[in-house]
């Protein structure tokens with residue numbers, strides 16, 4: 001009874017190894033990372049677009065205000081100074097100074113906004129380049145992964161078939177326990193008794209449990225739940 005499931009476990013161990021390789025394939029990981037990168041970059045590009053649109057509107061508004069300011073200064077400076085008295089002259093001077101100050105402030109803000117636009121454009125360009133590289137990398141990794149799958153998949157399927165055929169000769173109750181352990185990621189599920197300890201987790205077994213191995217063909221480790229047989 002134990003021999004058959006031990007043979008099964010040997011082959012199953014190879015399958016587990018292949019399955020793990022399959023799951024943790026580096027090319028698959030890299031290809032997925034590249035997909036993630038492109039996805040994030042697309043999201044960022046959308047954000048940049050929105051920011052740029054907002055800035056363009058702000059700049060247009062500022063430019064409008066600037067034009068109004070310029071025409072006001074022009075209008076003020078065209079006034080016939082000779083006709084003005086001291087108070088009016090002083091008032092005019094103050095108006096012009098105020099308008100110029102505002103215009104300078106406006107210019108500064110426009111410059112700042114333009115700088116922001118430049119930064120957005122630069123980031124847009126770098127993102128575009130990075131996306132291009134990521135797409136290429138994705139293609140390469142995907143190609144290598146597909147090639148790997150072509151080899152690995154039939155191998156795995158062949159092994160699964162062979163194991164399936166072996167299952168009918170196994171003790172159903174024992175196999176059920178085996179499958180539970182496999183599902184929980186335990187390997188090996190069946191271990192030999194090592195002196196008085198579990199061959200899996202090396203925990204010493206109580207004598208009452210050891211007594212039972214004489215009557216049963218196997219016992220369970222109380223610590224790691226592995227199936228223990230006496231060799």
Ligand SMILES: [Zn+2]
Nearest residue numbers: 198201221224
């Ligand atoms: Zn154990």
